[in-house]
Amino acid sequence: QVQLKESGPGLMQPSETLSLTCTVSGFSLTSNGVGWVRQPLGKGLVWMGTIWAGGSTNYNSAVQSRLSISRDTSKSQVFLKMNSLQPEDTGTYYCARHRVYGFDYWGQGVMVTVSS
Protein backbone atom coordinates (compact mmCIF):
# COMPACT_ATOMS: atom_id res chain seq x y z
CA GLN A 1 0.00 0.00 0.00
CA VAL A 2 1.01 3.63 -0.41
CA GLN A 3 3.10 4.92 2.48
CA LEU A 4 5.24 7.96 3.13
CA LYS A 5 7.42 8.62 6.15
CA GLU A 6 9.30 11.77 7.06
CA SER A 7 12.54 11.83 9.01
CA GLY A 8 14.90 14.50 10.18
CA PRO A 9 16.19 16.41 13.20
CA GLY A 10 13.64 17.68 15.67
CA LEU A 11 15.56 20.70 16.94
CA MET A 12 17.38 23.29 14.87
CA GLN A 13 19.17 26.54 15.61
CA PRO A 14 18.29 29.80 13.86
CA SER A 15 20.25 30.35 10.62
CA GLU A 16 20.91 26.61 10.20
CA THR A 17 19.87 24.52 7.20
CA LEU A 18 17.06 22.01 7.64
CA SER A 19 17.33 18.65 5.89
CA LEU A 20 14.34 16.31 5.81
CA THR A 21 13.87 12.99 4.07
CA CYS A 22 10.62 11.47 2.86
CA THR A 23 10.84 7.73 2.22
CA VAL A 24 8.02 6.36 0.12
CA SER A 25 6.72 2.90 -0.67
CA GLY A 26 3.89 1.47 -2.71
CA PHE A 27 4.40 3.83 -5.64
CA SER A 28 7.12 5.07 -7.96
CA LEU A 29 8.67 8.54 -7.82
CA THR A 30 9.10 8.44 -11.59
CA SER A 31 5.32 8.24 -11.99
CA ASN A 32 4.17 10.46 -9.12
CA GLY A 33 4.95 13.81 -7.60
CA VAL A 34 5.74 14.34 -3.92
CA GLY A 35 5.14 17.61 -2.15
CA TRP A 36 5.97 19.13 1.22
CA VAL A 37 3.40 20.86 3.41
CA ARG A 38 4.16 22.72 6.61
CA GLN A 39 1.85 23.28 9.56
CA PRO A 40 2.87 25.74 12.27
CA LEU A 41 1.75 24.59 15.71
CA GLY A 42 -1.97 25.14 16.07
CA LYS A 43 -2.28 26.70 12.64
CA GLY A 44 -3.22 25.79 9.09
CA LEU A 45 -1.53 24.03 6.19
CA VAL A 46 0.91 25.67 3.79
CA TRP A 47 2.19 24.07 0.61
CA MET A 48 5.93 24.55 0.34
CA GLY A 49 6.92 22.83 -2.86
CA THR A 50 6.68 19.76 -5.06
CA ILE A 51 8.96 17.59 -7.13
CA TRP A 52 7.10 16.08 -10.04
CA ALA A 53 7.43 12.71 -11.73
CA GLY A 54 9.75 14.09 -14.40
CA GLY A 55 12.01 15.69 -11.80
CA SER A 56 10.90 19.30 -12.23
CA THR A 57 10.08 21.34 -9.14
CA ASN A 58 7.68 24.08 -8.10
CA TYR A 59 8.03 26.17 -4.96
CA ASN A 60 5.85 28.46 -2.90
CA SER A 61 7.08 31.97 -3.64
CA ALA A 62 7.18 32.72 0.10
CA VAL A 63 10.03 30.24 0.65
CA GLN A 64 11.40 29.78 -2.86
CA SER A 65 14.68 31.57 -2.19
CA ARG A 66 15.47 29.28 0.77
CA LEU A 67 14.05 25.95 -0.36
CA SER A 68 15.31 23.08 -2.46
CA ILE A 69 13.56 19.77 -3.12
CA SER A 70 15.36 16.84 -4.73
CA ARG A 71 15.04 13.08 -4.89
CA ASP A 72 16.85 9.76 -5.21
CA THR A 73 14.54 7.50 -7.21
CA SER A 74 16.69 4.43 -6.58
CA LYS A 75 16.10 4.81 -2.85
CA SER A 76 12.49 6.05 -3.17
CA GLN A 77 13.42 9.14 -1.22
CA VAL A 78 12.57 12.82 -1.55
CA PHE A 79 14.62 15.48 0.20
CA LEU A 80 13.78 18.92 1.50
CA LYS A 81 16.50 21.43 2.27
CA MET A 82 15.71 24.86 3.62
CA ASN A 83 18.35 27.34 4.70
CA SER A 84 18.40 30.39 6.94
CA LEU A 85 15.95 28.89 9.39
CA GLN A 86 14.01 31.22 11.69
CA PRO A 87 11.74 30.51 14.66
CA GLU A 88 8.72 31.01 12.40
CA ASP A 89 9.80 27.91 10.46
CA THR A 90 8.82 25.86 13.50
CA GLY A 91 6.06 23.37 12.81
CA THR A 92 5.15 19.95 11.54
CA TYR A 93 6.43 19.09 8.09
CA TYR A 94 4.48 16.60 6.00
CA CYS A 95 5.35 14.96 2.74
CA ALA A 96 2.47 13.79 0.57
CA ARG A 97 1.94 12.18 -2.79
CA HIS A 98 0.98 14.98 -5.17
CA ARG A 99 -1.34 13.91 -7.96
CA VAL A 100 -2.95 16.10 -10.61
CA TYR A 101 -5.92 16.47 -8.30
CA GLY A 102 -3.93 17.30 -5.18
CA PHE A 103 -2.42 15.43 -2.24
CA ASP A 104 -3.95 12.01 -1.73
CA TYR A 105 -1.64 10.18 0.70
CA TRP A 106 0.27 11.84 3.51
CA GLY A 107 3.09 10.90 5.83
CA GLN A 108 2.66 11.10 9.60
CA GLY A 109 4.65 14.33 9.75
CA VAL A 110 7.82 15.35 11.56
CA MET A 111 7.95 18.14 14.12
CA VAL A 112 10.74 20.68 13.67
CA THR A 113 11.51 23.28 16.31
CA VAL A 114 13.76 26.23 15.52
CA SER A 115 15.09 27.72 18.71
CA SER A 116 18.32 28.96 20.19
Added chain:
Amino acid sequence: DIQMTQSPSLLSASVGDRVTLSCKASQNIYKYLNWYQQKLGEAPKLLIYYTNSLQTGIPSRFSGSGSGTDFTLTISSLQPEDVATYYCYQYNSGPTFGAGTKLELK
Protein backbone atom coordinates in the same frame (compact mmCIF):
# COMPACT_ATOMS: atom_id res chain seq x y z
CA ASP B 1 -1.94 34.11 -5.22
CA ILE B 2 -5.43 32.71 -4.81
CA GLN B 3 -6.81 33.20 -1.30
CA MET B 4 -9.22 30.68 0.19
CA THR B 5 -11.62 31.86 2.89
CA GLN B 6 -13.42 29.30 5.04
CA SER B 7 -16.43 29.94 7.22
CA PRO B 8 -17.23 29.57 9.96
CA SER B 9 -13.89 29.14 11.68
CA LEU B 10 -15.60 27.18 14.47
CA LEU B 11 -18.79 25.17 14.18
CA SER B 12 -20.63 23.36 16.97
CA ALA B 13 -23.21 20.76 16.01
CA SER B 14 -25.01 17.76 17.46
CA VAL B 15 -24.79 14.14 16.43
CA GLY B 16 -27.20 13.55 13.56
CA ASP B 17 -27.17 17.18 12.40
CA ARG B 18 -26.73 18.15 8.77
CA VAL B 19 -23.59 20.29 8.68
CA THR B 20 -22.48 22.70 5.97
CA LEU B 21 -19.01 24.21 5.68
CA SER B 22 -18.20 27.01 3.25
CA CYS B 23 -15.12 27.87 1.23
CA LYS B 24 -14.74 30.91 -1.02
CA ALA B 25 -11.95 31.52 -3.51
CA SER B 26 -10.60 34.98 -4.32
CA GLN B 27 -10.90 34.20 -8.03
CA ASN B 28 -12.42 31.61 -10.32
CA ILE B 29 -10.97 28.16 -9.64
CA TYR B 30 -13.54 26.31 -11.76
CA LYS B 31 -13.98 23.02 -9.86
CA TYR B 32 -10.35 22.52 -8.79
CA LEU B 33 -11.20 22.24 -5.12
CA ASN B 34 -10.54 19.52 -2.54
CA TRP B 35 -11.59 19.00 1.05
CA TYR B 36 -9.31 17.53 3.70
CA GLN B 37 -10.11 16.32 7.20
CA GLN B 38 -7.52 16.58 9.95
CA LYS B 39 -8.15 15.00 13.33
CA LEU B 40 -6.13 16.10 16.34
CA GLY B 41 -2.58 14.79 16.18
CA GLU B 42 -3.03 13.20 12.77
CA ALA B 43 -2.08 13.98 9.19
CA PRO B 44 -4.72 15.43 6.88
CA LYS B 45 -6.90 12.99 4.95
CA LEU B 46 -8.35 13.59 1.50
CA LEU B 47 -12.15 13.47 1.60
CA ILE B 48 -13.28 14.98 -1.70
CA TYR B 49 -11.44 16.00 -4.85
CA TYR B 50 -12.50 18.01 -7.88
CA THR B 51 -15.34 19.58 -5.86
CA ASN B 52 -17.60 16.54 -5.61
CA SER B 53 -15.65 13.29 -6.16
CA LEU B 54 -15.56 11.14 -3.03
CA GLN B 55 -12.16 9.64 -2.25
CA THR B 56 -12.12 5.85 -1.93
CA GLY B 57 -13.13 4.68 1.53
CA ILE B 58 -14.78 7.93 2.60
CA PRO B 59 -18.34 7.56 3.96
CA SER B 60 -21.14 8.70 1.68
CA ARG B 61 -22.43 11.13 4.31
CA PHE B 62 -19.71 13.49 3.03
CA SER B 63 -20.47 15.42 -0.16
CA GLY B 64 -19.17 18.48 -1.94
CA SER B 65 -20.63 21.03 -4.31
CA GLY B 66 -19.91 24.34 -6.01
CA SER B 67 -17.96 25.88 -8.82
CA GLY B 68 -16.17 29.11 -9.65
CA THR B 69 -15.59 30.80 -6.30
CA ASP B 70 -18.13 29.27 -3.91
CA PHE B 71 -17.89 25.76 -2.55
CA THR B 72 -19.56 23.70 0.16
CA LEU B 73 -18.78 20.56 2.12
CA THR B 74 -21.84 18.86 3.58
CA ILE B 75 -22.01 16.14 6.20
CA SER B 76 -25.52 14.72 5.97
CA SER B 77 -25.64 13.25 9.48
CA LEU B 78 -22.84 14.22 11.84
CA GLN B 79 -21.09 11.38 13.65
CA PRO B 80 -18.80 11.64 16.70
CA GLU B 81 -15.81 10.55 14.61
CA ASP B 82 -16.31 13.57 12.32
CA VAL B 83 -14.92 15.93 14.98
CA ALA B 84 -11.93 17.46 13.19
CA THR B 85 -10.67 20.50 11.35
CA TYR B 86 -11.65 20.68 7.69
CA TYR B 87 -9.54 22.43 5.08
CA CYS B 88 -10.41 23.37 1.54
CA TYR B 89 -7.60 23.35 -1.01
CA GLN B 90 -7.47 24.83 -4.50
CA TYR B 91 -5.23 23.55 -7.23
CA ASN B 92 -6.16 25.80 -10.12
CA SER B 93 -3.04 27.87 -9.59
CA GLY B 94 -0.17 27.65 -7.08
CA PRO B 95 -1.97 25.42 -4.61
CA THR B 96 -3.31 27.02 -1.47
CA PHE B 97 -5.26 25.85 1.57
CA GLY B 98 -7.97 27.63 3.47
CA ALA B 99 -7.46 28.42 7.16
CA GLY B 100 -9.79 25.63 8.23
CA THR B 101 -13.11 25.10 9.98
CA LYS B 102 -12.96 23.39 13.35
CA LEU B 103 -15.98 21.16 13.85
CA GLU B 104 -16.91 20.20 17.40
CA LEU B 105 -19.80 18.45 19.08
CA LYS B 106 -22.37 20.56 20.85
